[in-house]
Amino acid sequence: MSKFKKKAVVKQDIPTSSMPDVVFMLLFFFMVTTELRETSIEVMQRIPEATQLRKLQRKSLVANLFIGEPKKTEQYGKEPKIQADDVFIEPKDIIRWVNEQKSKLAENERDQLTVSLKVDTEAKRGIIADVETELRKGNARKLLYTTMEKKKDERI
């Protein structure tokens, strides 16, 4: 009889039976959080940072306007442009755009429409002010400058 016992055979397989469950869980997470984008954004979107953020509760009441330098500068030039849905619009078209957005909402919710301005950091104030003037005329006065969250002590 030997002094040393033969080493027990250790099973080295990782149990894989729960793998589909794990994957499904991840899948459901992404399915719930995902938001399919109907439009591709054609302007630069380096979103600025701020600390005093407010969250919008109801997504259905939000309409997005993207402002920034076009990605295809050789085609559209370097001047910042306004993108609504999937087309570039001029400030004068904004009233019509606002009315379109309002008509999508129920009548009693139309005054709650919030316009979310997703503006590139390098865009100038001029174009944004033009947009704001038109929004005032179109009576869409709830505005949100979309920003990222910044850690407090990083402030310059």
Place this chain on the structure above:
Amino acid sequence: MARSTPEIPNASMADIAFLLLTFFLVTTTIANDRGLSIQLPPPLDPNQPIVEFQQHNLFTIQVNSSDALLVEGEPMDDVSGLKEQIKKFILNRGADKELSDSPEKAIVTYKTDRGTSHKRFVQVLDIIQNAYYDIWAEQAGVTNARYREAASDLSSGTNKEIYEKGRKGVPMAISIAEPTKVGG
């Protein structure tokens, strides 16, 4: 008699799930609807009489086309003290003759140029709103973050209570003036 039990092969289940997972991973954009919220004034009415405000009730912040800051007529390089300055202005309640008479009368005017970058605009607006939210949160006896959370969702009773308590007597009067046309 041996009866064969019907079975669905489930070995490929993980593969299918992975495929779907990859699809959603690629197409996903986590919703980001957070930012600085403001309310625009109603459209300009030409018949509206021009209201004059007393100079000491106005706190003027100006940014020019090269993003330089002018606060109450003084150039400012370091914005770290701006928030406290605004808070002092709002909560002055007539103590200093140069500052506001009362929080209701205090107005922060913010004027930019057409050439001011959006980054700078947001940075300064953030500071102004920070001053107001700090005051409101203090009045409501909660933290700044909690107050903003409550203000974002007024559907619950406690949130509404906090919101109303905080902003009582201190309206957020930020006037964003039409930008000047030097740059841009």
